Amino acid sequence: MSQEPSTPKHDPAEHAASSRADEDIASAFVRETEVIEEAVEDGKKVRRRGIYLLPNLFTTSALFSGFFAVVAGINGDFTAAAVAIFIAMVLDGLDGRVARMTNTQSAFGAEYDSLSDMVSFGVAPALVAFTWILQDIGKTGWVVAFLYVACAALRLARFNVQIGSTDKKWFIGLPSPSAAAFVAASVWTFHSFDADAVGFKLLMLVVVAAAGVLMVSNIRYHSFKDIDFKKPVPFVVLLAVVLGFVMISVQPSVMLLLLFGAYVVSGPALAVMRKMRGTPDA
Secondary structure (H helix, E strand, C coil): CCCCCCCCCCCHHHHHHHHHHHHHHHHHHHHHHCCEEEEEECCEEEEEECCCHHHHHHHHHHHHHHHHHHHHHHCCCHHHHHHHHHHHHHHHHHHHHHHHHCCCCCHHHHHHHHHHHHHHHHHHHHHHHHHHCHHHHCHHHHHHHHHHHHHHHHHHHHHHHHCCCCCCCEEECCCHHHHHHHHHHHHHHHCCCCCCCHHHHHHHHHHHHHHHHHHCCCCEEECCCCCCCCCCCCHHHHHHHHHHHHHHHHCHHHHHHHHHHHHHHHHHHHHHHHHHHCCCCC
16 A cells, blocks of 8 residues: 655744744844944934935935936937936935935935935936047047046035035035036937037037036035025015926926026136125135
């Protein structure tokens, strides 16, 4: 007679021990990878474990938009790449405000935001501009693209060490999001034209190089942080904002290029005016 194969019996004690071992491994992984930072709360220095989720979600979304811009640029979809950089710019402006509104600021969030900015406003615009037209210029093209990336890194590093020591009304040097927006708007506007023309290549060389140099310059740019959005304003101000949105929606690439181009030029223009009047920069 044939015997049925006996089914192995599981020892409950062995199963429990295995579960505890798995839990120990998971607990050890969480413990070893946990973020611990020192913070001052109510005048006392405390050690805080973990990170705040909400502001870092915005930062992660901005980082994703910057990476998507790089991928879209490599694939030749320069409109999508430019739009992704602008989306990253909006998200970057939101994460800090959300952190302040919800009282969830942290050193980790500040460092993460800076690294995200390096990808979205340093690497992405340079690579998008390079894959579109600067690569046609050869060595000069990639040198200028690298110049922009290096200046963005230096700009972010300088900004991080100067927080709290400068007048909040002004940025020292062109902010990296504005520099990225200027480059992205230029690519978005001009890529539909004859990109083989020498004039476009020289123009983009100037745009990328100028944006990079202005980021590390000592030229002051208005930060608009002194605007009080809680105060009442005349009705015509709201009307002007509505008209601005309408104009941007009609020709977004051109209007954004004009807007950020004007902001880029405003720094040197105001510096020249102050020099002519003999007004000190400080």
